[in-house]
Amino acid sequence: MELTKPTTSSACADGTRGVPGRVTAAAVLGTLLEWYDFAIYASMAAVIGRLFFPSDDPTVSLLVTLASYAVGFVCRPLGAIVLGRLGDRAGRRSMLAITMVTVGAASVLIGLLPTHASAGLLAPALLVALRMVQGLAAGAEWTGGATFLIEYARTGRRGLYSGVVQASTVAGFLMGTGVAMAVVRLMPETAVDSWGWRIPFLLGGVVAAVGLFIRLGGVVAAVGLFIRLKLDESPAYRELHTPHEPILRQGAQPQAAAPDDSGISGADADDGSGAATQTRRNWLLVLGIVFGVTLHGYTATSFPAFLDAVGALSLEDALTTNAIALLIEVPLIVAAGALSDRVGRKKVMGGALALYALTTYPVFLLVTSGALAGALAGQVVFVVLFAAVSGPMAALFVELFPTRVRSTAFSSSYNIGAAVFGGTAPFVNTFLATRTGVSVAPAFYLVCGALVSLAFLSRAHDRYQEELR
Numbered sequence: 024m025e026l027t028k029p030t031t032s033s034a035c036a037d038g039t040r041g042v043p044g045r046v047t048a049a050a051v052l053g054t055l056l057e058w059y060d061f062a063i064y065a066s067m068a069a070v071i072g073r074l075f076f077p078s079d080d081p082t083v084s085l086l087v088t089l090a091s092y093a094v095g096f097v098c099r100p101l102g103a104i105v106l107g108r109l110g111d112r113a114g115r116r117s118m119l120a121i122t123m124v125t126v127g128a129a130s131v132l133i134g135l136l137p138t139h140a141s142a143g144l145l146a147p148a149l150l151v152a153l154r155m156v157q158g159l160a161a162g163a164e165w166t167g168g169a170t171f172l173i174e175y176a177r178t179g180r181r182g183l184y185s186g187v188v189q190a191s192t193v194a195g196f197l198m199g200t201g202v203a204m205a206v207v208r209l210m211p212e213t214a215v216d217s218w219g220w221r222i223p224f225l226l227g228g229v230v231a232a233v234g235l236f237i238r239l240g241g242v243v244a245a246v247g248l249f250i251r252l253k254l255d256e257s258p259a260y261r262e263l264h265t266p267h268e269p270i271l272r273q274g275a276q277p278q279a280a281a282p283d284d285s286g287i288s289g290a291d292a293d294d295g296s297g298a299a300t301q302t303r304r305n306w307l308l309v310l311g312i313v314f315g316v317t318l319h320g321y322t323a324t325s326f327p328a329f330l331d332a333v334g335a336l337s338l339e340d341a342l343t344t345n346a347i348a349l350l351i352e353v354p355l356i357v358a359a360g361a362l363s364d365r366v367g368r369k370k371v372m373g374g375a376l377a378l379y380a381l382t383t384y385p386v387f388l389l390v391t392s393g394a395l396a397g398a399l400a401g402q403v404v405f406v407v408l409f410a411a412v413s414g415p416m417a418a419l420f421v422e423l424f425p426t427r428v429r430s431t432a433f434s435s436s437y438n439i440g441a442a443v444f445g446g447t448a449p450f451v452n453t454f455l456a457t458r459t460g461v462s463v464a465p466a467f468y469l470v471c472g473a474l475v476s477l478a479f480l481s482r483a484h485d486r487y488q489e490e491l492r
Contacts, residue, residue: 046171050119050168050172050191051187051191053119053122054165054169054195055191055195057122058165058193058199060199060224060227061161061324062200063199063202063203063224063227065324065327065328066223066327067203067223068328069084069328069332070216071150072088074146075088075091075138075139075146075147076091076139082332086453086457090450095154095157095158095161096442096445097446098156098158098159099161099441100438100442101162102158102160102163103439104162104435106159107162107166107433108431109121110167110434111429118167119164119168126160129153130157130224134224136149158442162434163438166434166437166438169185169420172184173188174491180364181421181422182362183360185414185416185417185418185421186356186415189416190354190356192413193353196324197346200349201346202226202227204346206220206222207338207339298425305483308480308483309423309436310479312440312476312479314440314476315471315472315474315475315476315477319383319408319473320412321441321446322405322448323348323402323406324345325448326345328341328453333391333457335398336393340395341398344398344402345402347403348399348402348406355410355414358410358414359414362414363414363487369419369483372412373477373480373481374411375412376474377473379473380474380477386405386466387462388463389401390402421433421491423486426492451468
């Protein structure tokens with residue numbers, strides 16, 4: 024088979040001059056907006072509980088709100104399968120455009136909803152419905168953006184870009200937490216309950232239709248959508264769908280295809296039963312790794328609501344300490360991803376998971392101590408370890424699956440785990456602490472998650488030095 028030299032326009036896209044900035048922007052913008060919305064819902068959970076799920080017991084309102092938050096995760100696996108298949112069949116670009124519009128439009132509609140006081144049961148019903156719509160789109164947003172970006176990156180740099188796209192989740196959450204914190208701190212509670220709670224959702228809005236702009240967030244989203252629709256597909260995807268003109272990524276050399284773990288080599292590997300078995304095995308491994316990883320990740324981002332519920336800190340102080348911790352975490356995620364390009368994904372992630380098993384209990388003692396300094400110190404330790412776990416994570420998962428089914432396999436395995444374990448983590452943590460009366464009770468659940476993830480990680484093959492298949 025003759026190797027064809029890429030055109031000038033594709034050379035840059037193929038990584039010979041690095042990953043194009045517009046590709047990085049496309050992956051990062053949608054993920055940032057998705058997690059901005061995630062953050063404002065989690066940070067404003069106590070307010071949403073009062074307005075949409077009123078009860079004589081504030082804890083009951085909060086728990087029901089967190090349950091509605093988890094409902095959005097129920098739809099993630101379905102969205103991951105449907106949109107993941109779209110990404111494999113129609114291209115990563117189309118999938119990314121759809122997810123961006125859907126997540127943003129639902130956010131805007133939440134910001135426009137009537138509350139229980141004016142609409143009765145219709146208000147929480149509409150809120151839950153919109154959370155489900157967001158869940159459908161979010162099922163392929165982060166995984167789709169990560170797949171797209173990492174497929175552009177050359178071997179030896181995929182971990183770095185894995186860290187970049189993962190850092191955008193925390194940056195988005197930091198933005199959302201910052202906006203929520205500003206609303207809570209700068210407005211009286213009566214104003215927040217009356218109309219101030221809507222501000223974060225409206226600021227996080229994206230384009231719901233062509234030519235429609237929703238405030239500042241809409242402009243940002245429109246730019247991101249335009250960028251995504253103007254992109255070329257990733258080199259790995261184009262190479263798969265133009266087999267007569269294979270594309271050489273940066274650092275790659277013309278050579279015969281190497282056999283994969285199944286023992287089947289070349290193009291036949293995609294269709295061989297051995298390769299299918301290997302894909303199913305890796306799918307289960309990702310699901311197992313995601314258990315502890317998402318438990319810790321979603322716990323880190325829901326600390327404000329948790330600390331407010333157990334009475335450890337006021338909501339304002341809880342939001343402040345969480346924002347500081349997240350700010351420290353962002354650059355560390357990128358650094359951890361880059362480190363995994365040198366020493367391997369498993370060493371970085373495995374070391375952090377082992378430390379989680381050892382330190383989660385004392386961290387919760389600090390976080391729930393009632394002292395501002397203790398809460399901050401505990402959260403900083405928590406997010407530093409999570410940075411080491413999450414920085415290389417996307418690269419590890421992308422590298423485990425072949426290009427032909429990567430979008431579907433990655434999105435579905437990750438999002439089923441995120442829905443079952445991550446989405447329920449804020450609810451379970453708060454339930455354990457409030458019902459047992461032991462504020463550190465969630466630590467035991469999290470230690471169990473870390474050990475399970477560590478066991479599954481040990482069985483995964485680290486392909487950090489290999490070309491994408």
